[in-house]
Structure formats: structure tokens, C-alpha cells
Amino acid sequence: MNRTDVAIAGAGIIGLTTAFELAAAGCKVTVCDQSEAMSEASRAAAGMLAGADPENPAELRELSRLSLAHYPEFLDRVETLSQKKIPIRTTSTMQGIHHLPPDANPLTEPEIEKLAPRANVSGWRFVSLEEKSIDAWDLAEALPTASRAAGIRLRERTPVLSVRSEGAGAEIVTAAGTFSAGIFLNATGAWAPALEPSMPVSPRKGHMLTAELPGELQMQCVLRTPNVYIVPRGANRYTVGSTVEDAGFDRTVDPIRIQELFSRAVDLWPPLRDASIAETWIGFRPGSGDGLPIIDQTSDHCWIATGHFKNGILLGPGTARVLSQWMLGQRPELDLSPFRAGRFALLPASS
Ligand SMILES: Cc1cc2nc3c(=O)[nH]c(=O)nc-3n(C[C@H](O)[C@H](O)[C@H](O)COP(=O)(O)OP(=O)(O)OC[C@H]3O[C@@H](n4cnc5c(N)ncnc54)[C@H](O)[C@@H]3O)c2cc1C
Known part of the structure; x- marks a missing residue:
């Protein structure tokens, strides 16, 4: 039977960034994906590195900080290995808030007009956040190539069917045969319970669209409220997101949802009224019972990393770093107790 040091199920951002760290530490790594690498949530994302989003749970602060600290080095490595560019698309976010915290410094109307000309500010106070975004499609193009160049064995269209702990490691059963590994990671996102049925993770569907506005780019920052966000993606294109739905793995792109999303975006930024919708898509965020990631060891040789919900692109490099250290x-280097799976046993049965 073939043997590798590390086997990973799932070639989304969590599986591949962790594979990257482990390969850099000298491990022989095989990553299996049931579909194509970076083709699910990690490709569907808007690409905001939204560590400063006031809607984020406080428990994410340290992991976000760690991830953001490693982002420049991560992107550099991916670009060098893949020879593909992953430009930073925006460097600030104009965030709408209903109730400003006492220490917040709201933007004045002239400041708002400069950042997002003709934005509809009614009902909102806005603050400026130092926050970057990338285009998830750029990352989805580059990361699989970079992974292969880093010596990672990437086996696409190879679903992992089951995993058994055996004496010195784990036995991985795939649709294309069985192999063994010293250690195993379940990084299958919203699909994680198929391999680990006790994990309270489910798909949280999101609709997205890209709108094309004739003429020059008119807004340089991300414009975001808790209801909708508009992310400039270069040229005259803007990505608009997103819905959060409990719809199982239904892949339908619903034109009514798309139209509602577009209306919300036009309401926030009226110049979009003249835009045409160029692309629409959906993705399945891996959502855990409390909205926080699950990063844990599940048996002697097996780990899991899932549940990154709305922030997996942001949290990928940080998750990879702490997880690879543990594995x-x-x-x-961070206290991972907020992310241990055992926390769910402490919640009341109804939650
Ligand atoms: C609409 C939308 C917008 C988002 N916007 C942002 C954003 O702006 N910023 C941000 O930080 N995050 C954002 N996110 C969240 C982010 O995309 C996710 O948290 C992140 O991609 C999760 O990564 P993952 O690797 O866990 O899952 P995925 O990318 O879904 O990867 C899991 C992989 O596992 C594979 N797989 C499943 N089962 C098996 C199996 N049995 N064997 C082998 N392979 C298997 C799948 O094919 C898939 O490729 C957004 C998500 C969505 C849907």
C-alpha cells in the first residue's frame, strides 16, 4: 500500500494552505479532492480579508491577526511558485454601522463622497477600516499550481470515502484505492460531517453576482453594511454579496435571490443602477453550530479544520500555521480552545 507522511481530504483554502505549511516543513503531502482544487467555497468567496469587520465574533480576533500577519508572505510564495499574480484589489473598507461604539470615528459626508461617490448614507454611520481584499478567483487559479510546484501531490476527482486510524497512522480509502498516511486532516469544508458525522457543520449557501458598470472604476474601497457588500475587482467590475441560506447542497442560482441582492446593492450605491449583471454563482460556506471554526484533533492520527463560515479566505494562512504546528x-502559537469540537457538548441540547 502506498504511504505518505500527511493525507488531506479537501483542496480548498484550508486544505491547501495547511498542505503548504507541512510541505515546507519537509513532509510528503497528498491532498485528495472529490472535485477540482479550489472549486467550492474558496472560489465562491468575495475575497475580503475582513479581520476588522465589527460583525465578527470576538473569538476570531487573534486568529485573524495571525492570518493577516502571514498574508503577504503567503501571497508572495504562491505568486513565486505559480508565476501567477494575486493583486491586492482594495486596501480599505467603508463599513456602515447602525450603532456606533463610543470610541468610533465616523466619516464625514465629504470623506464618504470621496471614498464612495454618491453612496446612499441614510440610516447608516460609516467608518473607514484598514482592510484588504483579493479576488478569490485569482487565488483559485494560482494556489493549486503553487501547491504542485511545492511538491504536494494533488489528486483531483478523488473523493475520500472513509478514514481509519491504524497502528502507526491512518488508512485512507478513496474512490481510486486505499493508501496510508502518518497523519490525516479532514478539510472538506461544508462536507466535513460525511467523514466525521459528529461534527455540527452544515452548508450555508450564498448567492453572489458580478456587476459591470460602463466607464471608469468609480469606487476604490469595499462598501459594506451588515446587509450587503460591494467589492471592486478591477476594471469596471464589482462583486456583490451575499445571501446566507440554509438550503442544503442545492446548487440552483435563483434569479429572484440575485435580483434582491442586486437591489440591495443599488440601494446602498445608486450608481450601480446602470450596471449589467455579468456573472452569478453560489457557494457553500462551512457553518458550525456557533459560527466559529472547528480546529481539533479527532483521534490519534487525525485532525479536522472546518467551519470557517464567512471568513475562510481571511483565516486560511493563520489556521494552516497553528494546525501544522499541532500536527x-x-x-x-495560539490558544485554540475556542475552536475545539468539545465546546459543542457544553451547549444546551436545543442550540
Ligand atoms: C458566497 C461566499 C462569499 C464568501 N466571502 C468571503 C470573504 O469575502 N472573505 C472570506 O474570508 N471568506 C469568505 N467566504 C468564506 C470562505 O469562502 C470559506 O470559509 C472557505 O472557502 C472555506 O474553505 P474550505 O477549504 O474549508 O472549504 P472549501 O473551499 O469548500 O473546500 C472544501 C473542499 O473539500 C472537497 N471535498 C468535500 N468532500 C470531500 C471528500 N469526501 N473527499 C475529498 N474532497 C472532498 C470539496 O470538493 C472542496 O473542494 C465566502 C464564502 C461564500 C460561499
Whole structure:
């Protein structure tokens, strides 16, 4: 039977960034994906590195900070290995808030007009956040190529069917045969319970669209409220997101949802009224019972990393760093107790 040091199920951002770290530490890594690498949630994302979003749970602060600190180095490595560019698309976010915290510094109307000309500010106070965004499609193009160049064995269209702990490691059963590994990671996103049925993770569907506005780019920053966001993606294109739905793995792109989303965006930024909708798509965020990631060891040789919900692109490099430290027997540099799966046993049965 073939043997590798590390086997990973799932070639989304969580599986591939972790594979990257482990390969850099000298491990022989095989990543299996039931479909194509970076073709699910990690491709569907808007690409905001929204560590400063006031809607984020406080428990994400340290992991976000760690991830953002490693982002420049991560992008550099991916670009060098893949020879593909992943430009930073925006460097600030104009965030609408209903109730400003006492220490907040709201933007004045002239400041708003400069950042997002003709934005509809009614009902909102806006603050400016130092926050970057990338285009998830750029990352989806580059990361699989970079992974292969880093020596990672990427087996696409190879579903992992089951995993058994055996004496010195794990036995991985795939649709294309069985192999063994010293350690195993379940990074299958919204599909994680298929391999680990006790995990409270489910798909949270999101509709997205790209709108094309004739003429020059008119807004340079991300414009975001808790209801909708508009992310400039270069040229005259804007990505608009998103819905959060409990619809199982239904892949339908619903024109009514798209139209509602577009109307919300036009309401926030009226110049979009003249835009045409160029692309529409959906994705399945991996959502856990409490909206936080699950990063844990599930048996002697097996780990899981899923549930990154709305922030997996942001949290990928940080998750990979602490997880690879743990999988290699080192002490993770962050306290991971907020993300341990055991926390769900402490919740009341109805939650
Ligand atoms: C509409 C939308 C907008 C978003 N916007 C943002 C954003 O702006 N910023 C941000 O930080 N995050 C955003 N996110 C969240 C982010 O995309 C996710 O948190 C992240 O992509 C999750 O990564 P993942 O690797 O866990 O899952 P995925 O990318 O879904 O990868 C899981 C992989 O596992 C594979 N798989 C499943 N089962 C098996 C199996 N049995 N064997 C082998 N392979 C298997 C799948 O094919 C898939 O490729 C958004 C998500 C959506 C849907």
C-alpha cells in the first residue's frame, strides 16, 4: 500500500494552505479532492480579508491577526511558485454601522463622497477600516499550481470515502484505492460531517453576482453594511454579496435571490443602477453550530479544520500555521480552545 507522511481530504483554502505549511516543513503531502482544487467555497468567496469587520465574533480576533500577519508572505510564495499574480484589489473598507461604539470615528459626508461617490448614507454611520481584499478567483487559479510546484501531490476527482486510524497512522480509502498516511486532516469544508458525522457543520449557501458598470472604476474601497457588500475587482467590475441560506447542497442560482441582492446593492450605491449583471454563482460556506471554526484533533492520527463560515479566505494562512504546528507535535502559537469540537457538548441540547 502506498504511504505518505500527511493525507488531506479537501483542496480548498484550508486544505491547501495547511498542505503548504507541512510541505515546507519537509513532509510528503497528498491532498485528495472529490472535485477540482479550489472549486467550492474558496472560489465562491468575495475575497475580503475582513479581520476588522465589527460583525465578527470576538473569538476570531487573534486568529485573524495571525492570518493577516502571514498574508503577504503567503501571497508572495504562491505568486513565486505559480508565476501567477494575486493583486491586492482594495486596501480599505467603508463599513456602515447602525450603532456606533463610543470610541468610533465616523466619516464625514465629504470623506464618504470621496471614498464612495454618491453612496446612499441614510440610516447608516460609516467608518473607514484598514482592510484588504483579493479576488478569490485569482487565488483559485494560482494556489493549486503553487501547491504542485511545492511538491504536494494533488489528486483531483478523488473523493475520500472513509478514514481509519491504524497502528502507526491512518488508512485512507478513496474512490481510486486505499493508501496510508502518518497523519490525516479532514478539510472538506461544508462536507466535513460525511467523514466525521459528529461534527455540527452544515452548508450555508450564498448567492453572489458580478456587476459591470460602463466607464471608469468609480469606487476604490469595499462598501459594506451588515446587509450587503460591494467589492471592486478591477476594471469596471464589482462583486456583490451575499445571501446566507440554509438550503442544503442545492446548487440552483435563483434569479429572484440575485435580483434582491442586486437591489440591495443599488440601494446602498445608486450608481450601480446602470450596471449589467455579468456573472452569478453560489457557494457553500462551512457553518458550525456557533459560527466559529472547528480546529481539533479527532483521534490519534487525525485532525479536522472546518467551519470557517464567512471568513475562510481571511483565516486560511493563520489556521494552516497553528494546525501544522499541532500536527507536527509542536505547541500551537495560539490558544485554540475556542475552536475545539468539545465546546459543542457544553451547549444546551436545543442550540
Ligand atoms: C458566497 C461566499 C462569499 C464568501 N466571502 C468571503 C470573504 O469575502 N472573505 C472570506 O474570508 N471568506 C469568505 N467566504 C468564506 C470562505 O469562502 C470559506 O470559509 C472557505 O472557502 C472555506 O474553505 P474550505 O477549504 O474549508 O472549504 P472549501 O473551499 O469548500 O473546500 C472544501 C473542499 O473539500 C472537497 N471535498 C468535500 N468532500 C470531500 C471528500 N469526501 N473527499 C475529498 N474532497 C472532498 C470539496 O470538493 C472542496 O473542494 C465566502 C464564502 C461564500 C460561499
